Amino acid sequence: MAMKRIAIIGGGAAGLGAAYFLQGQQAADGSTCQCTVFEKNQHFGGNALTAYLGDKVWEKPFADLGVNDFNKKTYTTFDAILSELKARNYPVAYAPLLDTTTFYVPPGFGSDVSYTMKELQNPDENPDKPYLESFKRQFKQFEDVAYKVLTEPKYFRMTVDEFIADQGFTEQFALWNLKARIQNMYYIDDRGPGGMPIYGVMKYYHLQEGLGDRETAAARDTAGRSTTRMYFQNGASSWIHALEQYLRNVARVELRPGAEAMARFDGGTWTVLPMHGGGNFGSFDVVISAVYAESVGAVIAGGATNLAAGVASRFRYSDSLSVVHDFEDVMPVRGQRSTYNIVINPPDRQQLRPYVINYVANMHQGRNDDGPPFVSLCPITPVPNEDVRQMWDWGGMQRKVMASAFLRHNTLSYDNLIGQSALQSVQGTNNLYFTGGWTIGAGLHEEVLRQGQMLSKMICGTYEKHHSEHPDPDDPGYVPRHIRETRPDMSEA
Ligand SMILES: Cc1cc2nc3c(=O)[nH]c(=O)nc-3n(C[C@H](O)[C@H](O)[C@H](O)COP(=O)(O)OP(=O)(O)OC[C@H]3O[C@@H](n4cnc5c(N)ncnc54)[C@H](O)[C@@H]3O)c2cc1C
Known part of the structure; x- marks a missing residue:
C-alpha cells in the first residue's frame, strides 16, 4: 500500500x-x-x-x-x-487540584496588600482589608459577564483596558485583581495586559477554568477543590x-x-x-x-x-525561567498561601512584569500543605540584568534552587x-x-x-471548510461554534 x-x-x-x-x-x-x-x-x-x-x-x-x-x-x-x-x-x-489563589505584594515592597480569594468572598470577616467588599462585587460582575464576552460581537474587538472602562471597574480592582490575574497567564508580554484582546483572554479562562459556563466554573467539592480542573x-x-x-x-x-x-x-x-x-x-x-x-x-x-x-x-514570545525552590521569603506568609500566589508589583517595581507567579506544588497536587517546594515563573525579559541578579541573590535563592528550565510562550x-x-x-x-x-x-x-x-x-482530504460565521447581533440565541463544541447541551443550537 x-x-x-x-x-x-x-x-x-x-x-x-x-x-x-x-x-x-x-x-x-x-x-x-x-x-x-x-x-x-x-x-x-x-x-x-x-x-x-x-x-x-x-x-x-x-x-x-x-x-x-x-x-x-x-x-x-x-x-x-x-x-x-x-x-x-x-x-x-x-x-482535582486545589484551586485557590492569593494576591500579594512581596515583603519589603512598601505595601501590605495581601488577600486570598476565600477572604474576598467573605469581606465581613476581614475588616482590616476594606477593599474586599467592592472587589467581591466586581469579581462577581467579571464572572457574570464572561459568557457575554465570549458570545457578543461587541466584545470581539475590545482591549482589556476598554473592557475595564466598559464595565466601570475601579482602578484598584483592575490593578490588584483583574490585571494581576491576567498578568499571571502564561502568554503575556512586556506591554502588559491592558492592550490584550479581552475575547482571547476570556477564551483562555473559559478553557482553563470554565468561565462563561456557570456549571463548570462553580463545580467544587466540599474541600473547595474544582471538580473539573485536574x-x-x-x-x-x-x-x-x-x-x-x-x-x-x-x-x-x-x-x-x-x-x-x-x-x-x-x-x-x-x-x-x-x-x-x-x-x-x-x-x-x-x-x-x-x-x-x-x-x-x-x-x-x-x-x-x-x-x-x-x-x-x-x-512575539514571552520567556520565563521556571524555578523550583524552597525560598520561603518570596511567598506570602504561611496561612495566607494558596496554590497560585500572584505577585502584585507596585508601580516602581513594574519593570518586573510581565508576571511573577509562585505556586505551591503540594497544594497544586491537592494537599493542604503550604510548605516547599515552590515553583516561581520569573520573567527573563525585559527585566534589567540587575533585577535578575537580585532575584537570584535575594537571600541566597540560588543555593536553594532544586530545578529550573527556560520556557517560552507566544504572547x-x-x-x-x-x-x-x-x-x-x-x-x-x-x-x-x-x-x-x-x-x-x-x-x-x-x-x-x-x-x-x-x-x-x-x-x-476529509476536512470540510466551515463558512466563516457571521454572528447576528440581533439574535439573542446566537452561540459561537467554539462554545457549542464545549457545551454538549448546545450542540444542536
Ligand atoms: C509556563 C507554562 C505553563 C503552561 N501551562 C499550561 C497548562 O497548565 N495547561 C495547558 O493546556 N497549557 C499550558 N501551557 C501552554 C503550553 O505551551 C501548550 O499547552 C503546549 O504545550 C504547547 O505545545 P507546542 O508543541 O506548541 O510547543 P512546545 O511545548 O514549546 O514544543 C515545541 C517543541 O519543538 C521542539 N523543537 C524546536 N525546534 C526544533 C527543531 N528544529 N527540530 C526538532 N525539534 C524542535 C522543542 O524542543 C519543543 O520540544 C503552558 C505554557 C507555559 C510556558
Whole structure:
C-alpha cells in the first residue's frame, strides 16, 4: 500500500498530537499516513516538563515546571485522547487540584496588600482589608459577564483596558485583581495586559477554568477543590510519556528524539536534514512545522508562502525561567498561601512584569500543605540584568534552587489573532502545514490538539471548510461554534 510520508518537526504536545491523529489514516488518494516526529531534545513534551525531586521518576515529590493542569470538561479533545490511552493500557493518572489563589505584594515592597480569594468572598470577616467588599462585587460582575464576552460581537474587538472602562471597574480592582490575574497567564508580554484582546483572554479562562459556563466554573467539592480542573498525579511529563509509548508501540510512529531538524523544499518533495552538520533524514511528502513561530524561518527552507512566513515572523514570545525552590521569603506568609500566589508589583517595581507567579506544588497536587517546594515563573525579559541578579541573590535563592528550565510562550495580541486566521488559508500550500501554540488561540493543550486533528483531516482530504460565521447581533440565541463544541447541551443550537 502506498505511504504518505509525513515529517513532523517539533515534539511538544502539538507535534505529538498531530502524529496521534494522522498515523495510519488513509488519505483521499488511497495512501496511508506514516509519521516521523523529530524532536531536538532527548525528551519529548516541550513546555510539558516535570522536575522529579525524589529518587524515582513518575513519582512524588515532583513539581511541574510548565504545563500543569487541564479542565476535564472543556478539554474535550484532550479528554478523548486520555480515554484512548487508558483503553490501550497507557493510563494517565489525574485528580482535582486545589484551586485557590492569593494576591500579594512581596515583603519589603512598601505595601501590605495581601488577600486570598476565600477572604474576598467573605469581606465581613476581614475588616482590616476594606477593599474586599467592592472587589467581591466586581469579581462577581467579571464572572457574570464572561459568557457575554465570549458570545457578543461587541466584545470581539475590545482591549482589556476598554473592557475595564466598559464595565466601570475601579482602578484598584483592575490593578490588584483583574490585571494581576491576567498578568499571571502564561502568554503575556512586556506591554502588559491592558492592550490584550479581552475575547482571547476570556477564551483562555473559559478553557482553563470554565468561565462563561456557570456549571463548570462553580463545580467544587466540599474541600473547595474544582471538580473539573485536574493536575497530573505523576507530573505533566507522565502524560507525554504515555502518549509517546502509545505512539511508538501501538501506532508505530517513528519518534526521533535528539534530532534538531529542518526541512528543505525541492520543488515537489521535502527533504528533512539535521539543523547542524551533514547527512539527511530522508525525503517526505508532507511537512508539519510544530516549532515556535520565530523558528519557522530557520526550520523551513523554501516552500513557505510569503504570507505564512510573514505571519510567523510577527509573533512575539514571552520567556520565563521556571524555578523550583524552597525560598520561603518570596511567598506570602504561611496561612495566607494558596496554590497560585500572584505577585502584585507596585508601580516602581513594574519593570518586573510581565508576571511573577509562585505556586505551591503540594497544594497544586491537592494537599493542604503550604510548605516547599515552590515553583516561581520569573520573567527573563525585559527585566534589567540587575533585577535578575537580585532575584537570584535575594537571600541566597540560588543555593536553594532544586530545578529550573527556560520556557517560552507566544504572547496574545490582536495581531496574533488575525495572523492565526490568515494562516489557515495557506495551510497545505506545497504540502506544508503549521501547528503549535502560536497557530491557535492561546495555544493551550486542548487547542493545539484540536489543531492537530484539523490538520489530519486536511491532509487526508476529509476536512470540510466551515463558512466563516457571521454572528447576528440581533439574535439573542446566537452561540459561537467554539462554545457549542464545549457545551454538549448546545450542540444542536
Ligand atoms: C509556563 C507554562 C505553563 C503552561 N501551562 C499550561 C497548562 O497548565 N495547561 C495547558 O493546556 N497549557 C499550558 N501551557 C501552554 C503550553 O505551551 C501548550 O499547552 C503546549 O504545550 C504547547 O505545545 P507546542 O508543541 O506548541 O510547543 P512546545 O511545548 O514549546 O514544543 C515545541 C517543541 O519543538 C521542539 N523543537 C524546536 N525546534 C526544533 C527543531 N528544529 N527540530 C526538532 N525539534 C524542535 C522543542 O524542543 C519543543 O520540544 C503552558 C505554557 C507555559 C510556558
